[in-house]
Amino acid sequence: MATVAQQSTIRTITTHYIDGAFVPSHGTEVMEIIRPTxxxxxxxxxxxxxxxxxxxxxxxxxxxxxxxxxxxDERAQTLRxxxxxxxxxxxxxxxxxxxEYGGVVQFAKPIVQTGANAFLAAEKGLEELSMTESWGKxxxxxxxxxxxxxxxxxxxxxLFICLKLASAVAAGCTVVIKPSELSALQTEVLLECLxxxxxxxxxxxxxxxxxxxxxxxxxxxxxxxxxxxxxxxAVGERIxxxxxxxxxxxxxxxxxxxxxILLDDAALDQAVPSALIMAFLNxxxxxxxxxxxxxxxxxxxxxxxxxRDAMRAFPxxxxxxxxxxxxxxxxxxxxxxxxxxxxxGIEEGAQVLVGGEGHPEDLDAGFFVKPTVxxxxxxxxxxxxxxxxxxxxxxxxxxxxxxxxxxxxDSRYGLHAGVLGTDLQRARRVASQIRAGRVVINNMTDDxxxxxxxxxxxxxxxxxxxxxxxxxxxxxxxxxx
Ligand code: NAD
Numbered sequence: 419m420a421t422v423a424q425q426s427t428i429r430t431i432t433t434h435y436i437d438g439a440f441v442p443s444h445g446t447e448v449m450e451i452i453r454p455t456x457x458x459x460x461x462x463x464x465x466x467x468x469x470x471x472x473x474x475x476x477x478x479x480x481x482x483x484x485x486x487x488x489x490x491d492e493r494a495q496t497l498r499x500x501x502x503x504x505x506x507x508x509x510x511x512x513x514x515x516x517x518e519y520g521g522v523v524q525f526a527k528p529i530v531q532t533g534a535n536a537f538l539a540a541e542k543g544l545e546e547l548s549m550t551e552s553w554g555k556x557x558x559x560x561x562x563x564x565x566x567x568x569x570x571x572x573x574x575x576x577l578f579i580c581l582k583l584a585s586a587v588a589a590g591c592t593v594v595i596k597p598s599e600l601s602a603l604q605t606e607v608l609l610e611c612l613x614x615x616x617x618x619x620x621x622x623x624x625x626x627x628x629x630x631x632x633x634x635x636x637x638x639x640x641x642x643x644x645x646x647x648x649x650x651x652a653v654g655e656r657i658x659x660x661x662x663x664x665x666x667x668x669x670x671x672x673x674x675x676x677x678x679i680l681l682d683d684a685a686l687d688q689a690v691p692s693a694l695i696m697a698f699l700n701x702x703x704x705x706x707x708x709x710x711x712x713x714x715x716x717x718x719x720x721x722x723x724x725x726r727d728a729m730r731a732f733p734x735x736x737x738x739x740x741x742x743x744x745x746x747x748x749x750x751x752x753x754x755x756x757x758x759x760x761x762x763g764i765e766e767g768a769q770v771l772v773g774g775e776g777h778p779e780d781l782d783a784g785f786f787v788k789p790t791v792x793x794x795x796x797x798x799x800x801x802x803x804x805x806x807x808x809x810x811x812x813x814x815x816x817x818x819x820x821x822x823x824x825x826x827x828d829s830r831y832g833l834h835a836g837v838l839g840t841d842l843q844r845a846r847r848v849a850s851q852i853r854a855g856r857v858v859i860n861n862m863t864d865d866x867x868x869x870x871x872x873x874x875x876x877x878x879x880x881x882x883x884x885x886x887x888x889x890x891x892x893x894x895x896x897x898x899x
Pocket of ligand 1: 571596597630634637648651653654671672872
């Protein structure tokens with residue numbers, strides 16, 4: 419049985435970060451940290467409970483009394499300190515992402531860098547925001563919403579924490595973070611960064627624990643004013659429902675089934691690799707992954723050949739190797755989920771062009787799957803409608819441009835999309851008709867000031883830059899008679 423060569427010492431994590439200090443967990447449940455490349459146990463984390471969470475909420479409430487009144491300049495300084503502290507640990511954070519969820523280093527490193535830069539992006543966004551507006555005898559000010567609960571998914575946990583924390587701090591909120599329970603190693607490094615950034619006690623608290631325990635306490639506790647969540651639709655719906663009892667403000671960053679429209683004038687030597695990069699982003703475990711590739715029927719045969727050739731640039735293997743494009747799935751559960759969708763695709767009549775069921779050759783240990791491309795897919799098939807969260811691409815043929823747009827929008831999701839074509843004006847026209855929060859033209863790209871978030875079931879609200887800060891603000895008008 420082949421394995422990816424790995425060695426590490428067993429890690430033990432037993433503390434949370436509350437009121438500016440590392441505090442032993444009151445919760446006693448111990449969870450194993452499993453390395454996805456070989457399914458071995460590489461550590462243990464003690465999970466927090468409601469008591470830990472309430473302590474953290476109280477600390478955040480106390481800190482809000484002061485931090486909520488800081489000036490823009492003071493908050494900008496805090497953001498710069500956070501940027502420096504996270505930037506100093508880029509390599510450690512990358513290593514933790516590679517080890518604990520098998521994120522490939524070629525993805526993990528830039529993602530961590532984006533996380534560090536999120537604090538500078540928030541500083542810029544804060545500069546652009548006018549916090550006071552007056553006319554006549556009326557003055558309108560933007561005020562921090564209060565204590566925010568930040569709940570994150572595992573697939574780029576460090577990035578999500580940085581993005582949410584940056585916006586919250588820029589707005590003047592204090593926070594309690596509940597990272598994914600699958601991300602203890604990344605969280606441990608981030609806690610050291612927070613500590614090094616020397617924030618006032620209680621501004622940023624972190625409790626590691628289960629969603630249904632720590633997450634639910636944040637959602638139900640009246641001491642929390644806002645929840646900013648990244649994760650699945652099912653949990654997002656629950657947060658909205660349960661949060662209603664205390665009228666929580668919510669930002670929900672949820673799933674996707676993103677379309678990539680390849681137009682008939684696309685230059686295939688660039689367009690096909692771009693489409694595959696979007697599909698296999700983060701080993702397919704990305705909310706934004708472009709997992710539906712829409713191809714004009716007239717170019718379908720040509721595109722199939724190009725995909726087979728281009729797949730050579732997407733090797734599967736050891737995520738720590740910078741040449742590797744696709745690592746293992748995060749967990750056995752995720753491995754099984756991907757397998758079940760590949761089986762479902764075959765049962766529903768789609769044809770496997772590349773990949774298929776089972777482990778890739780020589781990678782039978784751990785949670786590696788074969789990157790799989792289906793052709794002959796119709797948009798009503800389960801594999802074209804449901805988020806698989808693995809390296810599985812559906813190629814769907816279309817006749818006219820209008821039909822491509824209709825198929826792209828025929829999804830309950832609307833997070834991200836791509837348009838590939840030579841005529842830029844035409845590509846822009848198509849992009850403007852896609853109901854998704856972000857549409858990229860001709861390649862995966864990012865802009866930290868551009869909003870991020872979803873239409874439809876992909877979420878509620880926006881993150882990034884000025885838009886992300888606004889999500890942590892309330893408006894107050896003072897009127898003189
Ligand atoms: P998940 O919904 O299972 O878990 C997300 C977080 O919610 C975890 O921290 C979990 O512990 C917590 N949680 C679970 N139950 C809870 C409850 N009852 N109350 C409060 N919190 C609870 O999602 P996941 O498997 O960690 O992540 C994968 C999903 O996240 C995918 O659907 C993916 O598309 C989505 N995602 C979206 C974005 C985005 O920006 N839109 C980014 C990354 C991932």
